[in-house]
Amino acid sequence: MENMVNVYLFGKKYQVPAGLTIMTAMEYAGYELVRGCGCRNGFCGACATIYRIKGESALHGCLACQTEVQEGMYVATLPFFPLEKKVYDIEEIKPTEQIMMQLYPEIYSCIGCNACTKACTQELNVMQYIAYAQRGEYEKCAEESFDCVMCGVCSSRCPAGISHPQVAMLARRLNGKYIAPECGHLADRVKEIDEGAFNELIESLMQKPIEEMKELYNNRDIEQ
């Protein structure tokens, strides 16, 4: 007999084998998922979930695909949460403090309750990255928020109505485009290709008989 645990899916009790994730427990219970299921590997944020263990006060945020079921778990999935995303032209905006004030002014209403950080499914320091965004420190905001999967659980807990993942998204794009150092060798290579520097060489490879290509491939130098 398998070791079974009791979980409450949207309040209804099911017995499922211990060791399942919340997602596979739902499937074990008979749910054919359409919403709230994405990559099933912790990268896409589709399966944001809130749970509480019966008898405890703490409320937890998690990804259903990455969280093992526990005895007495009350589960509510959050397959969609209305985040506010502002539209902008990445070519027009600049990484100034003003841009956050203009697009996401609500971040300055943060009351410092830290509920976002406590709820984060990726264990990120969400309140800290919002603080960096407030100060226009986009490089730090980008780094601190890097592992965000944009599931939205943080925002569901925010009394100030902040859409944290969208703030972080903007900071990362600003950092990637404007703040991080430019790559010289990349620009050089694009220029060489545009000038046709490799055309002849590649054309000659395309014409070679397979046996010659095998020779080339099997005897090529491999960088250590």
Added chain:
Amino acid sequence: MYKIDKLNELAKIVAEKREANAALEPRRMTAEEKDTLLATFHPDYKQDEFTVLSAGVNKGDKVPTQLAELLQGKSRITAADVDLSAPDYDTDVLIIGGGGAGASAAIEADEAGVKAMIVTKLRIGDANTMMAEGGIQAADKPNDSPAIHYIDAFGGGHFAAKPELVRKLVTKAPEAIQWLNKLGVEFDKEPDGTMVTTHGGGTSRKRMHAAKDYSGAEIMRTLRDEVINRGIPVIDFTAAIEIILDENGKAAGAVLMNIETKELLVARAKTVIIATGGAGRLHYQGFPTSNHYGATADGLILGYRVGARLLYADTLQYHPTGTGYPEQIFGALVTEKVRSLGAKLVNIDGEVFMHPLETRDVTAASIIRECTERNKGVETSLGKAVWLDTPMIEYKHGEGTIEKRIPAMMRMFGKYGIDIRKEPILVYPTLHYQNGGLNISEDCSTDVENLYAAGEVAGGIHGRNRLMGNSLLDVIVFGRNAGIYAAAKAKDTAVPEKLTLDHIERFNKELEESGAASGTASPMLLPHYARRSK
């Protein structure tokens, strides 16, 4: 710590031999050794797992049995179910699929000034692109060149790729990185802007660009953000279930189904791009998969039914390092970057049994041999597996390397009590990638006029095996390419006058006559994981 004592005991053997193993530079296999290994142990060579198609444009070709069932399956509709005279959507370029290729195509089509629209059965960004961890290749360093990249990719794919597609892949690679970077995608860089690059299996230069081990996620979320900024319509939770043709047999739209309400809708378009991704959720040969929930080969079915040929549909990629244990993440991807950073593959006796950076097909076959013929695998409740000695990374490069370079891996195993900085992990091949797909030309056009394909659903770019980092590259290069060419074609194309679904009846008839009709409703749309037998 592993919850099973035996595994902790066995992990100690790996730890004891770590110093000696780290110093080893294992020999690479010869071409002959690789050929024999593949023929004996690679799943692509198991003939009884394939079925020869009896109907359609690839009649006589073999494909995985589960795919044959869908290709020779039954349309979800008949022509009478929809009113083609009153389309619900009208657009220039219809893009089916909201992953990396679809989003890139949409951005380029929009840039070209035509009306683009994305339909996706889940959400935009719910795609294998989001899950790509290790990186993206581009020959942009002084010691490298697109020609060397060409040799690596063409040879790694067993000399079977279409040369003109490989040329496009490698010569457009640096520009693809630059395009992403200008959109705001972050890449790992040195303080002076030099890209931090590593090897992948089968690369002869270090040209793997990454954004930690969230490379695909960083790219996908940025593309998604850009699609929304541009106001490109995204119709989510809506699957394409049939391609619509015009009276001349050219693609002219698609029948869509809201997958929640099952409502049928008609989209009319001047050109159509299929960018639906792969097929891991068909679980060929019973393998677990690293793929997205929606990876069910839909695009192959859509294209095949209207006469688009498949190329190399019989070749799949089993990523050598799927998670072998614990069960909650069984089959989940352990990025190749773990090996790029120096972790070696080790058997139950603590022996390094191969060079860790052979190509994926060779590495997968070698792990399968270790676990079968040689009987040197580690037994778990889920089957056999081999060790991937992750602590070797910090032994070589110092403490903190794992958290900085592969944080997603550390988190994924950490949730189950396994600290990959201190303990080796168990891996076994997992179904990862569809090497073949819809046959395309250099402009991403298929055999059906005005029908294009890009991304994992397309075939011919990687031959019979794909290198790490060439798939993220492929979705960007060919996604953009499809967007550019489909937009240009749309400009020269009038709004299709007469839409038809005659192909459904025609294909049904051919199936019936061939005796191969499976009767299975296809495309599959989503896998069926709900437990039904109580």
